[in-house]
Amino acid sequence: MSTPTWKNPIVQWVDHRLPIVTFLDHAIVKYPTPRNLNYWWNFGSLAGVILVVMIGTGIMLAMNYVPHTSMAFDSVERIMRDINYGWLIRYLHVNGGSMFFICVYIHIFRGMYYGSYKEPRELLWIIGIFIFLAMMATAFLGYVLPWGQMSFWGATVITNLFSVVPFFGEAIVQWLWGGFSVDNPTLNKFFSFHYLLPFIIFALVFIHLWALHTHKSSNPLGIEVQGDEDEIPFHPYYTAKDAYGFGVFLIVFLGFTFFAPNFFGEPDNYIEANPLVTPTHIVPEWYFLPFYAILRAVPDNFVDIWGILPVIIPAKTAGVIAMFASILVLLVLPWLDTSKVRSAKFRPTYFWLFWLFFIDTIILGYIGAKPAEGTFLLIGRLATAYYFLHLVIFMPLVGKYEKTKPLPDSISAAVTAGGPDAKEGS
Amino acid sequence: MATTAPDTGDDGTRRDFIFVAAISATAVGAGLAVWPFVNSMNPSKDVLAQATTEVDLSPIEEGQRITVLWRKKPVFVDHRAPEKIAEANGTALSDLKDPQTDADRVLRPEWLVLIGICTHLGCIPQGQRVGERLGDFGGWFCPCHGSHYDTSGRIRKGPAPKNLAIPPYKFIDDTNILIG
Numbered sequence: 001m002s003t004p005t006w007k008n009p010i011v012q013w014v015d016h017r018l019p020i021v022t023f024l025d026h027a028i029v030k031y032p033t034p035r036n037l038n039y040w041w042n043f044g045s046l047a048g049v050i051l052v053v054m055i056g057t058g059i060m061l062a063m064n065y066v067p068h069t070s071m072a073f074d075s076v077e078r079i080m081r082d083i084n085y086g087w088l089i090r091y092l093h094v095n096g097g098s099m100f101f102i103c104v105y106i107h108i109f110r111g112m113y114y115g116s117y118k119e120p121r122e123l124l125w126i127i128g129i130f131i132f133l134a135m136m137a138t139a140f141l142g143y144v145l146p147w148g149q150m151s152f153w154g155a156t157v158i159t160n161l162f163s164v165v166p167f168f169g170e171a172i173v174q175w176l177w178g179g180f181s182v183d184n185p186t187l188n189k190f191f192s193f194h195y196l197l198p199f200i201i202f203a204l205v206f207i208h209l210w211a212l213h214t215h216k217s218s219n220p221l222g223i224e225v226q227g228d229e230d231e232i233p234f235h236p237y238y239t240a241k242d243a244y245g246f247g248v249f250l251i252v253f254l255g256f257t258f259f260a261p262n263f264f265g266e267p268d269n270y271i272e273a274n275p276l277v278t279p280t281h282i283v284p285e286w287y288f289l290p291f292y293a294i295l296r297a298v299p300d301n302f303v304d305i306w307g308i309l310p311v312i313i314p315a316k317t318a319g320v321i322a323m324f325a326s327i328l329v330l331l332v333l334p335w336l337d338t339s340k341v342r343s344a345k346f347r348p349t350y351f352w353l354f355w356l357f358f359i360d361t362i363i364l365g366y367i368g369a370k371p372a373e374g375t376f377l378l379i380g381r382l383a384t385a386y387y388f389l390h391l392v393i394f395m396p397l398v399g400k401y402e403k404t405k406p407l408p409d410s411i412s413a414a415v416t417a418g419g420p421d422a423k424e425g426s
Numbered sequence: 427m428a429t430t431a432p433d434t435g436d437d438g439t440r441r442d443f444i445f446v447a448a449i450s451a452t453a454v455g456a457g458l459a460v461w462p463f464v465n466s467m468n469p470s471k472d473v474l475a476q477a478t479t480e481v482d483l484s485p486i487e488e489g490q491r492i493t494v495l496w497r498k499k500p501v502f503v504d505h506r507a508p509e510k511i512a513e514a515n516g517t518a519l520s521d522l523k524d525p526q527t528d529a530d531r532v533l534r535p536e537w538l539v540l541i542g543i544c545t546h547l548g549c550i551p552q553g554q555r556v557g558e559r560l561g562d563f564g565g566w567f568c569p570c571h572g573s574h575y576d577t578s579g580r581i582r583k584g585p586a587p588k589n590l591a592i593p594p595y596k597f598i599d600d601t602n603i604l605i606g
Contacts, residue, residue: 083471
């Protein structure tokens with residue numbers, strides 16, 4: 001693309017010294033985009049919009065929140081009752097968190113279905129996983145701040161995970177707490193990090209976009225763009241499509257915010273933190289449930305069953321390892337998937353495996369919300385086993401032995417097939 | 427890159443209308459969405475609930491001055507002796523930097539109620555406690571930059587541009603006032 005010349009003299013003056021207008025023109029106006037992106041491609045930009053909403057509402061909340069054990073809970077109630085529109089800002093922030101995870105989960109599953117993570121977009125995917133990890137950390141830290149019962153006991157349970165580290169476990173946990181239990185120093189540093197991490201996510205998003213714009217978007221057919229006829233400019237086509245998707249998203253987001261603001265929450269978190277009483281049924285927020293299920297799935301006699309792991313690993317440690325591994329294994333997904341064909345549209349076996357994997361994560365989420373006993377525990381163990389079986393065993397094997405369907409010659413040939421341009425071919 | 431469908435011209439105005447309507451609706455929506463955020467920085471309901479102060483005047487002896495807090499600001503209440511009132515009334519308006527009669531500054535002459543913040547740069551003038559400097563005019567003296575106020579709280583000498591402000595207040599009964 002040639003560098004455009006600008007008619008407006010002020011724009012010209014600025015652009016000559018700081019080519020920001022040219023940059024934006026390249027990045028979001030003329031930016032060549034595959035012409036066949038479907039609505040599943042909306043969720044990346046949606047996630048970006050929610051990040052901005054979360055930072056905006058978060059900054060407003062921080063103006064009235066007090067990170068002190070004796071005042072945190074009351075300051076949140078003051079936001080709800082006394083601050084002008086405080087209820088709106090807090091409910092936007094609370095439900096925005098859930099919406100952020102919904103969008104990012106759809107975004108991740110879209111990448112898995114269409115094989116978006118494959119060469120040359122491996123690093124794009126890996127940066128995305130780091131964004132996901134940073135999001136999980138931010139969400140956990142934020143959930144502690146209202147200082148309700150779930151806040152306190154969630155913080156206690158999650159920080160105790162680090163006690164499994166050999167030799168230094170207890171020292172690390174005390175370091176995280178800044179004391180001998182979750183208390184004021186913990187709350188203070190959690191607030192500080194909760195404010196810091198979104199800006200790190202923001203920076204990661206820009207690196208994510210940098211990588212994206214290097215090789216451009218993947219597409220539902222999973223074949224490379226071959227020429228101009230396969231692409232359309234980002235503006236007005238995808239700005240309009242993204243804006244429409246954003247409108248639909250707002251209906252859902254604001255629907256929850258106004259009509260069911262506590263739908264995703266736990267009533268126990270409206271009880272102020274009490275270090276002497278643990279709630280009878282303690283569950284994390286919904287977006288952590290599949291990983292929580294994996295954490296609890298590891299049997300007490302895990303070591304005996306397998307007989308291959310060093311005996312020093314107790315069940316608690318193995319559970320924590322399994323949980324972290326379930327996320328970290330995604331980092332190497334581009335190499336676990338050995339198929340050269342990207343899109344599940346042309347991979348009949350992987351198509352079914354993808355949906356089985358999707359259902360498996362839903363089951364894990366369901367099990368994560370249930371007590372870890374009886375049938376629930378058994379299903380949780382099977383679902384956990386399948387989670388790893390899919391990623392570590394099935395992905396490499398399917399790529400090798402699957403007979404894929406023939407790929408279309410080009411994007412334009414596929415999307416115009418049957419239409420008036422069909423006879424032209426590619 | 428594939429190009430835009432050729433504009434046939436006749437639908438130009440319809441397209442323009444949709445374009446302008448969509449941008450306008452977005453701008454109005456964005457403006458409305460910004461308001462809750464802006465308004466959240468205004469005084470909250472619990473702050474507004476503490477925005478009035480009631481003062482019982484009965485224990486204040488003639489010649490005594492007390493300081494009360496109203497909206498976290500000091501308010502001077504001065505039970506003036508008749509000679510102080512006479513002094514305030516005897517001052518010609520032409521001698522004043524910020525001309526105002528004493529009668530315009532009080533509801534009842536024996537009670538002078540002032541916001542005790544110097545109109546220069548916000549210091550608190552002296553004169554409330556026994557032994558503090560009252561300035562050259564028997565009222566208050568600001569130690570920061572040497573502003574002198576008279577027995578009506580009017581600026582007489584020094585850098586302050588205006589008289590000490592009068593808060594909104596009213597007498598609930600003979601011995602109680604409500605400030606704010």
